[in-house]
Amino acid sequence: MKIRSNTVNKEGKKRKMGWIIALSIVMVLGIGASVGLSRVFKEHREIKSLPLNRVDFSRLKDGVYIGAYEGGMYKWRENKVQVTVSGGKVADIKLLKASFNSTGTTDPAPLYERVIDRQSLLVDVISGATVTSKGYLQAVENALLQAAE
Amino acid sequence: MSTQAIRRSVRYGMSTVITHGVYGTGAEQALAAAEKETDRLERLLSRFLPGSDVWRINQNAGREPVSVESETMEILKKAVWLAELSRGAFDITIAPLSDIWRAAGQDKAVPDGAAIRRALSFVDYSNLKLDQHAMTAFLPRAGQAVDLGGIAKGVAAGRVLDVFRAYGVASAYTDFGGNVATLGTKPGGAPWTVGIRHPRCEGSIIGTLSVADRSVVTSGDYQRCFLTPAGQRYHHILDVKTGYPTDNGLISVTVISACPLTADALSTALFAAGLEKGARLLKKIPEAHAVFIDTRLNVFISQGLIGNFQSAGQPVKILSF
Structure with a gap:
């Protein structure tokens, strides 16, 4: 999945963490926001099952982040959102742009509300995700380095 | 927060x-x-590291009891307790059998029945003799082996x-x-x-x-x-x-x-x-x-x-x- 994004920070500080948060949130929201009604339940499951454990949601930096999701192979799911982090929490999510028209699509607002409600799209750690090859170690390490401040 | x-x-x-x-x-x-x-x-419990308590128990299977650290003894005791509780569904003496399957995995070929039966004959956690006073562990038959991979x-x-x-x-x-x-x-x-x-x-x-x-x-x-x-x-x-x-x-x-x-x-x-x-x-x-x-x-x-x-x-x- 290719993702493009830009970040606007109220405090003018463009920090790597902000990018990661924005990208992660947008990726999740982007998937959910842009699907047809018939596929929404499947997509909900997919969202719930995405292990976004790279981002420490307890360390969100306040600011307004804009993120975009390219929308997959045919750009069917292209969309752009604005996420406001306030007091360390996701306070508001707005859909800025979507490539799909309203016919046959689902309003993403309830999905956004769920993100705001639960603040818990991530898990802290995954049981049973055994990695037994040294080849994977580098990838794991890189992921965690990004998440660390 | x-x-x-x-x-x-x-x-x-x-x-x-x-x-x-x-x-x-x-x-x-x-x-x-x-x-x-x-x-x-790992140095205490790995069966692959020469000198570890478990390695020494396995090397001396069928020969003589081996002195082990008190914490190794505690772990072995708990492992045997869980083996008894599960009626052998969990068994720390499964090493001869798991070795055959590990090799099979490398070859991507199922081991033959005779080899499996032979390996199985060595698997029995109740054979493991733990002496808490002498602080020793002993497997009575050569070829038997402890593997703590399931609990280490x-x-x-x-x-x-x-x-x-x-x-x-x-x-x-x-x-x-x-x-x-x-x-x-x-x-x-x-x-x-x-x-x-x-x-x-x-x-x-x-x-x-x-x-x-x-x-x-x-x-x-x-x-x-x-x-x-x-x-x-x-x-x-x-x-x-x-x-x-x-x-x-x-x-x-x-x-x-x-x-x-x-x-x-x-x-x-x-x-x-x-x-x-x-x-x-x-x-x-x-x-x-x-x-x-x-x-x-x-x-x-x-x-x-x-x-x-x-x-x-x-x-x-x-x-x-």
């Missing part, structure tokens, strides 16, 4: 990736000490949390290749959210558990398995009755326990026992809970997990027995 930072460390050890996450001051020292402790345990990560996870506590850490997790243990809650009192790996979709989870001061260990048929050219899957949890990988309809079992060693051993035992026998076995350890997943991706939870386990979409059934 806490402003504390989490310190993470990732390294390779005990044949897997070990990750720790520690909140609070003193995290750096605690992580360094945890690393040393893990290395020490649990043991290490427990010890790492002990180290964290000794350094004044109140909030941490440790993850030995998917073998998770948590210390306390997250700062601020929220429980840890532990995902259970989806047994058929790598990179996804099938649900989450909220835990504090608990270990969460999953045994799955997707771990250390191989496919034959015909597409048949052979996984690493072996049935000591048949000598073949268990084939009872379960593909993943997760155990939640206050004791990381118990969680580790019990996840293997419940997997090997199957859903019904496993659920009955689980009842013998009231503080432990479990999530079973079958080949149809039905999820079964023990009653203690009602309201705790959050499914990522699969239907959930509650075990009534």
Whole structure:
């Protein structure tokens, strides 16, 4: 999945963490926001099952982040959102742009509300995700380095 | 919302990736000490490291009792207790059989029946003689061998949390290749959210558990398995009755326990026992809970997990027995 994004920070500080948060949130929201009604339940499951454990949601930096999701192979799911982090929490999510028209699509607002409600799209750690090859170690390490401040 | 930072460390050890996450001051020292402790345990318990207690027991099988450290004795005793409880579904003397299957995995070819039967004849945890006064361990027949692979990560996870506590850490997790243990809650009192790996979709989870001061260990048929050219899957949890990988309809079992060693051993035992026998076995350890997943991706939870386990979409059934 290719993702493009830009970040606007109220405090003018463009920090790597902000990018990661924005990208992660947008990726999740982007998937959910842009699907047809018939596929929404499947997509909900997919969202719930995405292990976004790279981002420490307890360390969100306040600011307004804009993120975009390219929308997959045919750009069917292209969309752009604005996420406001306030007091360390996701306070508001707005859909800025979507490539799909309203016919046959689902309003993403309830999905956004769920993100705001639960603040818990991530898990802290995954049981049973055994990695037994040294080849994977580098990838794991890189992921965690990004998440660390 | 806490402003504390989490310190993470990732390294390779005990044949897997070990990750720790520690909140609070003193995290750096605690992580360094945890690393040393893990290395020490591996030197004590690995059957592949010459000079380890387990290596010496195996080298002297059929010859003479071997002096072991008191903590090795404690671990062996607990392993035998769990073997008895599970009627051998979990058996630490399974090494001769697992060796054959490990080699088979490299060749992607099923071992022949005669070799399996020969290996099976060496497997019997009740043969292991533990003398607590002389502090010795002994296997009576040459060719027998102890393998603590089914509990060593649990043991290490427990010890790492002990180290964290000794350094004044109140909030941490440790993850030995998917073998998770948590210390306390997250700062601020929220429980840890532990995902259970989806047994058929790598990179996804099938649900989450909220835990504090608990270990969460999953045994799955997707771990250390191989496919034959015909597409048949052979996984690493072996049935000591048949000598073949268990084939009872379960593909993943997760155990939640206050004791990381118990969680580790019990996840293997419940997997090997199957859903019904496993659920009955689980009842013998009231503080432990479990999530079973079958080949149809039905999820079964023990009653203690009602309201705790959050499914990522699969239907959930509650075990009534």
